[in-house]
Amino acid sequence: MLVAGTETAATTMEWALSLLLNHPEKMKKVKVEIDAYLKQDQLMNESDAMKLNYLQKVIMETLRLYPVVPLLIPHESSNDCIVCGFNIPKGTMLLVNLWTLHRDPNLWVNPTWFVPERFEEGELGNDEIYNMLPFGIGRRSCPGSVLAKRFMGHAIGSLIQAFEWERISDEKIDMSDGIGLTMPKVEPLVALCKPRQVMIKALSNM
Numbered sequence: 001m002l003v004a005g006t007e008t009a010a011t012t013m014e015w016a017l018s019l020l021l022n023h024p025e026k027m028k029k030v031k032v033e034i035d036a037y038l039k040q041d042q043l044m045n046e047s048d049a050m051k052l053n054y055l056q057k058v059i060m061e062t063l064r065l066y067p068v069v070p071l072l073i074p075h076e077s078s079n080d081c082i083v084c085g086f087n088i089p090k091g092t093m094l095l096v097n098l099w100t101l102h103r104d105p106n107l108w109v110n111p112t113w114f115v116p117e118r119f120e121e122g123e124l125g126n127d128e129i130y131n132m133l134p135f136g137i138g139r140r141s142c143p144g145s146v147l148a149k150r151f152m153g154h155a156i157g158s159l160i161q162a163f164e165w166e167r168i169s170d171e172k173i174d175m176s177d178g179i180g181l182t183m184p185k186v187e188p189l190v191a192l193c194k195p196r197q198v199m200i201k202a203l204s205n206m
């Protein structure tokens with residue numbers, strides 16, 4: 001439970017901040033949304049996180065591009081079945097390749113681009129829910145998905161609300177993925193931050 005709940009979320013937040021630092025215009029959009037929703041000087045709380053639509057779309061788009069459980073957890077077919085024309089006998093170990101699914105050019109427009117706006121129309125349509133499975137699906141899907149979206153939104157949102165973020169150089173952040181249980185970045189994120197002027201009072205009251 002601890003690994004399932006901490007490593008996955010921490011890694012996703014690192015990917016999300018890296019993506020936002022490489023796309024300052026999207027970072028600005030998150031900041032504008034937070035500033036419009038919250039009073040100046042008022043630090044966001046966890047329930048605010050689910051109401052920040054654009055921020056939640058940033059998290060979705062991060063999970064699409066960098067699903068931290070890229071092959072899900074192995075499942076076993078409980079009966080003979082047919083998947084995409086292939087006969088799957090009962091007792092077969094099944095892996096779902098989320099990485100490929102989430103970047104399939106037949107399913108997504110410009111699949112390698114970071115475009116949180118692609119989720120603008122709201123939830124995915126009925127036919128499309130199977131194209132985006134960062135938490136799995138069905139009765140063994142992730143029981144922590146709602147909690148995760150909530151606290152990741154709170155953590156990333158608070159960092160963006162309270163601090164100005166910058167890359168350490170003009171070079172884009174290396175987005176290569178490495179080997180590990182939850183698909184870590186090859187290069188851990190290193191960035192510069194300083195408190196935002198408008199938040200100094202709120203931060204010093206913490």
Ligand code: HEM
Nearest residue numbers: 004005008009012069072073134135136140141142144148
């Ligand atoms: C970014 C955050 C997270 C992601 C991407 C994620 C993703 C996943 C995925 C893909 C699975 C396997 C689903 C399958 O095989 O079909 C899973 C299982 C699980 N997750 Fe998460 N998870 C996250 C956060 C959490 C949190 C916060 C908790 C709990 C506090 C949690 C608890 C679990 C547990 C207990 C399972 C095993 C469920 C079972 O086998 O029935 N996860 N998660």
